[in-house]
Amino acid sequence: MFDFVRKHTRALQFILVLLILPSFVAFGIQGYSKFGDDGAVAKVAGQQISQTEWDNAHRRTAESARAQQPDIDPALLDSPQAKLSSLDALVRQSVLSTAARDQNLAAPTARLVRVFTTDPQFAALRTPEGGLNKQALEARGMSPPQFDALLRQELTVGQVLSGVQGTGQTSTLANRQAVEALFQVREVQWTKFEPKQYAAGLNPTAEQLQAFYKDPANAAWLASPEKADVQYVVLDIDTLKQRVSVNEDDLRRSYKENQARFTVPEERRASHILIKAEASASADQKKAARAKAEQLLAQLQKAPTQFAELAKKNSDDPGSASNGGDLDFFGRGAMVKPFEDAAFALKPGQISGVVESDFGFHIIQLTAVRGGAAQSFEAVRAQLEDDARKQLAQRQYAEAAEKFTNAVYEQSDSLKPVADELKLAVQTATDVLHVPGAKDQGVLSNRRVLDALFNADNRAKARNTEAIEVGPSKLVSARIVKYSPAAKQAFEQVQAQLRDRWVSAESIKAARADAQAKLALWKQSPDKAALPAAVQMSRRTVFAQPPQVLDAVMRIPVKQLPAWTVVDLGADGQALIKVNQVLPLQISPQEIKETQAQFGNYWGKAEADAYYRALKRQYKVELINEGKKEADKVEASQKSARSAP
Helix, strand or coil: CCHHHHHHHHHHHHHHHHHHHHHHHHHCCCCCCCCCCCCEEEEECCEEEEHHHHHHHHHHHHHHHHHHCCCCCHHHHCCHHHHHHHHHHHHHHHHHHHHHHHCCCCCCHHHHHHHHHHCHHHHHHECCCCCECHHHHHHCCCCHHHHHHHHHHHHHHHHHHHHHHCCCCCCHHHHHHHHHHHHCEEEEEEEEECCHHHHCCCCCCHHHHHHHHHCHHHHHHHEECCEEEEEEEEEEHHHHHCCCCCCHHHHHHHHHHCHHHHECCCEEEEEEEEEECCCCCCHHHHHHHHHHHHHHHHHHHHCHHHHHHHHHHHCCCHHHHCCCCEEEEECCCCCCHHHHHHHCCCCCCCEEEEEEECCEEEEEEEEEEECCCECCHHHHHHHHHHHHHHHHHHHHHHHHHHHHHHHHHHCCCCCHHHHHHHCCCCEEEEEEECCCCCCCCHHHHCHHHHHHHCCHHHHHHCCCCCCEEEECCEEEEEEEEEEECCEECCHHHCHHHHHHHHHHHHHHHHHHHHHHHHHHHHHHCHHHCCCCCCEEECCCCCCCCCHHHHHHHHHCCHHHCCEEEEEECHHHCEEEEEEEEEECCCCCHHHHHHHHHHHHHHHHHHHHHHHHHHHHHHCCCEECHHHHHHHHHHHHHHHHHHHCC
């Protein structure tokens, strides 16, 4: 019933995740007062956000997006809009952190524990006993203190806006108006003028193609892109890992010291019969329940094979009784303590005595045991060796990075010296684009690398770029071997493309002209209108029509109905629309009530956004240097889009 509302709710949540969560990962526990010596990109309350922090945040956001959508166009991830979103997220987090500090907000430890143990998003980080899974945390590159600080920070800054957002309320009148706008249904007739209907009759002359070729509007796509053949050298942990030697004795020592890490937690499978007697039951009720349990235990001691049958007939646990009392496998911490203690004291096949818990009286039969044994050294040797190599490589990286940085600068006319000194490979790539395309991946799709590579001085002198950090513990330097500037392609090379584009452009014009002519004719003579049968349209439900059509239909003022309009669908042509009337609103009191809660949530979100904008003014948020440049690019792009016909 509320598809529209639900869809927009998910959209808002997705936007918040993209904007807010990466900043937590990017900043961790280092705070927002830190700034590097590589230049600031924004200021919040006098504190700077550095280029490095921005680069790291954007890289993590891009990596997360690629993990979720492997086929995503890299150009989208490196667009000015995407980069500005990453910076906006850092600014937002800095603003909220500053506000939380000024307002003396804090997240108590008890709340951290409650959130960690109850929030489903942390399930993968919890052990069966409910504790912090250090191995899973390490796999995400985080230590327990870092995770504690990260979660505490998230909960603390969340309080800044939650007090405003959680109190969103609206009047009955405002809610009614919103509901009417959302649920209003209009009777519409419309038809589509598709460009392909006109393409068959279009055949450009040589003169028309030449004119199209010379049209300045086509200059961008007619130009072959700026590109180059490139040499580059990469220094990273993986390269150093291959060189270090690992002592066998050290591996065995590490195995013994970390044996718990390689031990699979023990799990047990049991069946039980529950005779229910809650903690609030009277003494007589508990006595009767225990007596029944003891009677069943006596039967089982004589005939243990009847356990499943007796469980089906007598157990008060509806979840397991139908399965003969089977509870499947469970680890420590999954059951109430008296039950757990009894189950983990049994051997397979044994039956416990009567065990009392807050739920009543149990009889437990242990049916299987798994886990609990450490993996052998041979089974985990490869993992131990990889960890050891990584640690040794990390120790060597700082010294190697300094040599790398100095060498590519001091001997800037070649990458061979640094490659020889550090035993690195000089790699090559052909047709590297200054503006990376959809297929460009790896270090040569990094914007900072490409900008340095195609820098006029570096390009003209075939000089090495500086050592550029493109990831954690990963440096790259590159140089151009052969340069090809952007240039307009010859007419003969693009003649086929010119014809296709000309036909496409002219067919769109023909569709537009036909739609406008039909609009004038049918408005004057409605009886001649060749429109299909009327359909109902509403923002409440998704129909087959394009979103531009629905938007145009719902924007026409009611007092102007019936009304005609033409909508531009871009490459899909034109839509000619006649809106006949508004149909009576059909909505139940229950739906009104439910939508009021939704509307209140949106209202609260709007108030929280307004409060955040006020905080930005209070803390004098300013984008500077590269941050301002990206913001200017986005603003220029938006202005261009608004002014487009």
